[in-house]
Amino acid sequence: MPETVIELEELHKRYGPVEALGGFSLQVSQGSLYGLLGPNGAGKTTVLRILCTLLAPDSGHVRVAGIDALAQPRAVRELLGYVAQEVAIDKILTGRELLELQGALYHLPADRLRARLLELTDLLAMHDWIDRRCGTYSGGMRRRLDLASGLLHNPAVLVLDEPTVGLDIESRATIWQVLRQLRDQGTTVLLSSHYLEEVDALADRLAIVEDGRVIAEGSPSTLKNALGGDRVTLRVREFSDDVEAARVQQVLQACPGIQQMVVNRAQGHSLNLVVESEAVIEPLRRQLAAADLPVFSLSQSRPSLDDVYLQATGRTLMDAELAVAGSRDPKAERKQAMR
């Protein structure tokens, strides 16, 4: 049984009237690549900021490698590398100067800093631009430089907040590759993401975060297999409206063998069903045809991580994203991030 490196216990945090975390607990074992999955505003960033000692929880415990982060923050900071979501870069410095500053803040001796700079320049393919000013960098370069600065002191634990948001596919692939490599070499990696495919492709284990709590936890394959049943996505028209979707729902209620039924508003009001077995599908088609709602398209699959999310939260991740998209307050969020 590998050692637990990150222990978060019953974290509570409020920003004024808003409860960001309501009893968040998590354990991450050494050498794993762990994903926090959830929509924006679920509390992922707050958790990572607390872990990195940037923010004090209202209550709860934080331990990294057995060290109490609230009592000995400096010892914990030495163990952690943190790649924040909003990339804070000094535009007027070159990448190298920024890394040298970072090295000094982690008290690396000059020779070790030089060696690390060479290694990381290779690892993240930064040769061509590391001596240019950061202000000229693309999003992908910035993120790689930020990753380099998080890795500079060989942290035992690397924490990344939404590491690939807004990146081109190539930069994303580079970062994924580096993260896997780090994990293989024993670094514990904790990342947050609201990309299902990112967590599915990368993480050994994941936690689904909703409203400041972990509501499901496990390896992607365990979570998927635990669901059972077949998934069916059904449309009676390419884009239906909610009235039509309700009619379809009504018809299907009469069909046996359907375990679950959700209208996916984000995808043209298609219906996502969980069925006992394939045998359910033919009678289902006949019922709909009889009700003058012939099937336009129907696809069938084994459970995906999206289904895991749907099962755990009662809505798809995309719906959850849409729900919070209108209610975000950039001003309040900036205030939270500012000291």
Added chain:
Amino acid sequence: MTSAPSLSAPVPRPEAPQATRSALADLSQEILALTKRLFLQLARRPSTLVAGVLQPLIWLVLFGALFAKAPEGLLPDGMSYGRFLGAGVIVFTAFSAALNAGLPVMFDREFGFLNRLLVAPLRSRSSIVIASVLYITSLSLVQSLAIMGTAALLGYGWPGTYGLLLVLITLLLLVFAVTGLSLGLAFALPGHIELIAVIFVVNLPLLFASTALAPISFMPAWLGWLAALNPLTFAIEPIRAAYGGNVSLTATVLEAPYGALSTAHCLLVLAILAVGLFLLIRPLLDRKLS
């Protein structure tokens, strides 16, 4: 532009943090690096430095010309107005530079760069403040020396060796006090707009309500009182005396409405102000940096 990483590069195993280095070595390393960053910024964006010298220079030339024909007897000891103004402009230079000390810190707060510093295992977070003080002190002294040099070229005089020492000590105390104030504001105010607004509002009125441009004897009583309580005056008068060749600590340099002040009095007030301001903002810094 984007290329895959070379997989031959080794990623060393995480190692335990070193506990062997002395705290002092760590501390000087981090302060040096943070200060270096501020100077790199200055070297690549020298406009702050240039504007900080140019503005007082314009004051010196324009105001000097404006009052060149000031009536005899307006100034004590038949001093020329240019010579009188010199001390005021030197102090104003150092004061303006120090008043801007909080701006880089405010931008670091706003852009999240401060968070990058706070995630690092700094030996002491005072390093961030110390680096700012070191930077702004050198910057303002360099600017003041540039103004002093120009004033000398304009024929407004130059203090002797002891005088120069006295000028530098006076400026240093004023710069410490004002830097403390500005850093405090940089952490207390919500953003750079507010900070710039406060700087704007404080800057010129403090200059006009001091003895930089005119002696107290020239002012209405109420303004004279204000000027005699203004910290800038406490810096201007010892420097003016030093320029006049008077470097005695005990000689009277200002006839304030409440009594005569010596150079020693002025320096003491500035020192108390500097220490007091840093003590005052300390709880704020502790809270924001912990």
